[in-house]
Amino acid sequence: MNLPTLRQLQFLVALGETSSFSRAAEACHVTQPTLSAGIKELEDMFGVSLAERESRGATLTHAGEIAAARASALLADAHALVQSVTSAGALFSGPFHLGAIPTIAPFVLPQTVSVLTRCYPDLKLYLTEDRTSRLVDRLRARTLDAAFIALPWDAPGIDTLTLFDDEFLLAAPAGHPLTRKNGLSPEDLKDEDLLLLDDGHCLREHALSVCRLKPGPGREQVSATSLGTLVNMVAGGLGVSLIPRLATDHGLALGPDVALRAFVTPVIGRHIGIAWKAGSPRAAEARELGELVREQLRPHTATAG
Numbered sequence: 001m002n003l004p005t006l007r008q009l010q011f012l013v014a015l016g017e018t019s020s021f022s023r024a025a026e027a028c029h030v031t032q033p034t035l036s037a038g039i040k041e042l043e044d045m046f047g048v049s050l051a052e053r054e055s056r057g058a059t060l061t062h063a064g065e066i067a068a069a070r071a072s073a074l075l076a077d078a079h080a081l082v083q084s085v086t087s088a089g090a091l092f093s094g095p096f097h098l099g100a101i102p103t104i105a106p107f108v109l110p111q112t113v114s115v116l117t118r119c120y121p122d123l124k125l126y127l128t129e130d131r132t133s134r135l136v137d138r139l140r141a142r143t144l145d146a147a148f149i150a151l152p153w154d155a156p157g158i159d160t161l162t163l164f165d166d167e168f169l170l171a172a173p174a175g176h177p178l179t180r181k182n183g184l185s186p187e188d189l190k191d192e193d194l195l196l197l198d199d200g201h202c203l204r205e206h207a208l209s210v211c212r213l214k215p216g217p218g219r220e221q222v223s224a225t226s227l228g229t230l231v232n233m234v235a236g237g238l239g240v241s242l243i244p245r246l247a248t249d250h251g252l253a254l255g256p257d258v259a260l261r262a263f264v265t266p267v268i269g270r271h272i273g274i275a276w277k278a279g280s281p282r283a284a285e286a287r288e289l290g291e292l293v294r295e296q297l298r299p300h301t302a303t304a305g
Helices: 006-018 022-025 034-046 062-089 103-120 132-140 200-210 216-222 227-235 246-247 283-300
Strands: 051-054 056-061 094-100 123-128 146-151 158-173 241-244 258-262 268-277
Touching: 006 022, 006 034, 006 062, 022 034, 022 283, 034 123, 034 227, 051 241, 056 246, 094 103, 094 132, 103 123, 103 146, 103 246, 103 283, 132 146, 132 158, 132 216, 132 268, 146 158, 146 200, 158 227, 158 283, 200 241, 200 268, 227 241, 227 258, 241 246, 268 283
Parallel strands: 094 123, 094 146
Antiparallel strands: 051 056, 146 268, 158 241, 158 258, 158 268
């Protein structure tokens, strides 16, 4: 059985609304003979009369009214289909699930959310903060569209874009000898009580890597769950730590009991990047989001090569 075209259904709906072949043709931007032919094709297809031609217009038959009502619903669905697909093809429309690790989220997401919601009013943004391994698992499962993570991170099946370098700074109790040392280098930390985040945080591994240190018994006894707790431990005189410049430049509270010092040769502890599942249909949006964040933070960061 042949099926009616959307154009034929449009003719029928217009005829029912105008009760006139000439006005219906005008509404559909076709000639009257074209519209009449379309209605006749529908009648032949259905095997029933859909309209009664009269000298002063036209009236839909009972079958025509039923067909017009269903046709109107089908045309509305077709319009919604076009709108949905068009929106899906546009950047940042509809739901977008974005993740970030805890040592990035508080310092990147506020500006990012502000810009995205202002520039893309049709976007529905959902945020998740979690450790890198769990974010990567969610990217693979497609329950996240993109995530801000610290690189390097080996994750097969995940594409990444490096956005900028994040320098590590020494955080020490105010008055600590290292805060007065000229030519500060990572080797100066080998005999210090280095405070770290809990095992599982990638910042911990990056800190140990740049200092060429291995976790020791003392370092296992004192650890923190967040950068804020880490700073409080430093302020309490429990040791020294490495704090990302990203955090210190974007709102991490230090207080008067903590001194920050840069190393004589900048220590690039990690690279901030955005990740997404390889082959994801949201890859273009992930890249665009990464570029947006890079631009937002440009005054405070060094662009990654």
